Amino acid sequence: MPLAECVPDLYLDRIRPGGRLDRWYLRRDLPLALPQTDTTLTLRELADFTLTVNGRQLTVNVAETIDxxxxxxxxxRRRLAGLTQGDPTEPNIADPLCWLDFEFAGRNTVAGEAANLLWYLMALGGWLVPRYQPDVYARTLRLALPPRSRPRIEHLELHPSSRHIDVRYSWNTGPGRTAAISSALDGLRGENGSGLEEIRAFLALRILGVIPPSRLTGHDFLLVLIKLTESQDPLTTLDTFFSTAPAPHPHPGERSSNVPAPA
Known part of the structure; x- marks a missing residue:
């Protein structure tokens, strides 16, 4: 089915000239405050730097990616599509069990739905939405507990003279999300061990098109840009992109303020 005949709001309306991505990323040169430094680069300046991220060479060029x-x-362009709920995320699961998004339900691409679900499990649900859109969970979930784990930049070193940045990060998710990601990947993984090619473009649009970058801290914005760039690298597989580290166990004496103490 041509993409133009699918529900437009999740993809075509966001990627079209003058759409959300243009407004958020291209109409002005966004600043990025590099964590662990006193330096701020714009996205255009960042595109002229090389990065070594967890030992891997990358170049972040948002304008080129959007093009x-x-x-x-x-x-x-024709895509495998079907009648789906439209946005498979936690706020769109009702009780008794019913997966439905009244805004985006209808004809949607299978690849787009897979990208939505995986990025929500990987980043939006346990990190970006509760941090930057807490009202979404407060409005839709009966028990909106704060996240106990999140991705972190462990080390960043800037080399201005050589226009290079060294970054080491860890991507922590809770055990429930880790198990859900593993299960979803089992269904997507191709015979050659990689099925990322089918969802690559939809994944990038999801990474860029949900949380306004102007609201992100420099630390979080850089992590988002790194995952965007990894998603578009032909050498990236499903397993490498969605690799997660176990969340650190809280100290026995720690307790969430949302959870009552034992009687």
């Missing part, structure tokens, strides 16, 4: 997405997600 590539417009080509890949052309309205007349």
């Amino acid at each position: 590539s997405l417009r080509h890949t997600l052309a309205p007349d």
